[in-house]
Amino acid sequence: MALDRNMVLDTLRRVATPDGGDLISSDTIRALEVGDSSVRFVIEVADAGDGQAMAPVRDAAEAALRSLPGVDDVSVVLTAHSAPKPAQAAPSGDAPSLKLGRHPTSGGPEKVAGVDRILAIASGKGGVGKSTVSSNLAVALARQGRRVGLLDADIYGPSQPRMMGVSKRPASPDGKTIIPLQAHGVTMMSIGLMVDPDQAVVWRGPMLMGALQQMLGQVAWGELDVLLVDLPPGTGDVQLTLCQRTHLTGAIVVSTPQDVALLDARKAIDMFGKLKTPVLGLIENMSSFFCPNCGHESHIFGHGGVRDEAAKLDLPFLGELPIDLDTRLAGDAGTPIAAGDGPVADAYAQLAAGLVKGGIA
Numbered sequence: 001m002a003l004d005r006n007m008v009l010d011t012l013r014r015v016a017t018p019d020g021g022d023l024i025s026s027d028t029i030r031a032l033e034v035g036d037s038s039v040r041f042v043i044e045v046a047d048a049g050d051g052q053a054m055a056p057v058r059d060a061a062e063a064a065l066r067s068l069p070g071v072d073d074v075s076v077v078l079t080a081h082s083a084p085k086p087a088q089a090a091p092s093g094d095a096p097s098l099k100l101g102r103h104p105t106s107g108g109p110e111k112v113a114g115v116d117r118i119l120a121i122a123s124g125k126g127g128v129g130k131s132t133v134s135s136n137l138a139v140a141l142a143r144q145g146r147r148v149g150l151l152d153a154d155i156y157g158p159s160q161p162r163m164m165g166v167s168k169r170p171a172s173p174d175g176k177t178i179i180p181l182q183a184h185g186v187t188m189m190s191i192g193l194m195v196d197p198d199q200a201v202v203w204r205g206p207m208l209m210g211a212l213q214q215m216l217g218q219v220a221w222g223e224l225d226v227l228l229v230d231l232p233p234g235t236g237d238v239q240l241t242l243c244q245r246t247h248l249t250g251a252i253v254v255s256t257p258q259d260v261a262l263l264d265a266r267k268a269i270d271m272f273g274k275l276k277t278p279v280l281g282l283i284e285n286m287s288s289f290f291c292p293n294c295g296h297e298s299h300i301f302g303h304g305g306v307r308d309e310a311a312k313l314d315l316p317f318l319g320e321l322p323i324d325l326d327t328r329l330a331g332d333a334g335t336p337i338a339a340g341d342g343p344v345a346d347a348y349a350q351l352a353a354g355l356v357k358g359g360i361a
C-alpha cells in the first residue's frame, strides 16, 4: 500500500505529548514531507527545556512511522527556537560569534538591513539547476544595473564559490561582521567559504538554522535592490528557517519539465504555501537541447511541463532555459554564461528584465 499523508497524520495523532495532547494538536510539526516510502519533518518547540521534554515524543513518532507498511526512511528533527540558558546564550551586547553553526535565535520574520527584496530560489528535486539559475540570474540582474546579492544557503552542497569563481575566505576586520565577496558585479557569500571545502557539513537542525541566520544577519550586505538566496533542494530545515525568520519577498521555483522533478516542485510550492511565502513564479531549466552540429531541437527532459504546471497552479511562468553545454562549462569555470553574450545570456537577460519590470527584483 502506498504511503499517504493522511496515514502519516493519523499515526502522529496517536503519539501523545507531555501536555496531554498529541503531536498534531501540539502544532509543533513543520515541513512535513511524505515520499513514496519516506517521511521527514521537523518538530519545533519554544526552548531547550521543551526540547528535552519532547525528545521521547520524537522517538515515539519515529518508531510509530517506521512500523507503517512500506516506510523505510524516517527523519524527524527536533529543534528549539532558543538555546539553553545561561550556558550557551551569548550575553547581550557581546560581539556575535563568527563560529558558524551556533544555535538560532528566536523571533518572527526579520528584514536584512539595507536589502530591499529577498528572493528564495528553490527546487523540489536536486540537480535541476537551481544554483546555475541563481548565479546566472544574479549576474543578469547586475548587468541591468540592479544592486544584487547572492547567498548560497545550500549548506550540504554549496556550489556558488565554484560557479561564481571565488574561493577567498571572507574577512571580518572587526570580528563582528563578515565582509562578503564581489564577483561579476554581484555581492556574494556562501557557507562554502566559511567551512573547509573537503569536510562534509554534518550539522543538524538548530546548528544549520543558526548558520543561516548568521549569513543573513552578520554579513555586511550593504545596500541591495535584491538578495537571491540559493536554497538546498527539498523542503527541509533551511527552507523552514528562512521562511519563518526572514522577511522574504517570495520564492521562485526552478524545475526541469520532467514529471519526477515536477512532482517534487509541487511539494516545494505546497511547503511555501503552508509557510505563507508567496511563490512569485516558476522557471523551466533544461527545457530544450539544440544540437550544436545540426541545430536540431530535442527535449531531453520533456518540454513545457513547468509552463503547464504554472498555469494549473495559477502561478506566473517566468521563463525557460535550454540545456546547454556552454552553460555547464561556464558554471564549472567560475564565469556564469550570463556574464557573456549569446542566446543563453540573452535568455537570462530577458528573465531578469521580466523580474525587474514586475517589481520582483
Ligand SMILES: Nc1ncnc2c1ncn2[C@@H]1O[C@H](COP(=O)(O)OP(=O)(O)OP(=O)(O)O)[C@@H](O)[C@H]1O
Pocket: 123, 125, 126, 127, 128, 129, 130, 131, 132, 133, 154, 157, 159, 231, 232, 233, 285, 286, 321, 322, 323, 324, 325, 327, 328, 329, 331, 332
Ligand atoms: N541549463 C543547463 N544546461 C546544462 N547544464 C546545466 C544546466 N543547468 C544546470 N546544469 C548543470 O547541471 C548540474 C547541476 O546544476 P546545479 O548545481 O545548478 O543544480 P542544483 O539544482 O542547484 O543542484 P543541487 O541539488 O546540488 O543544489 C551542474 O553541473 C550544472 O552545470
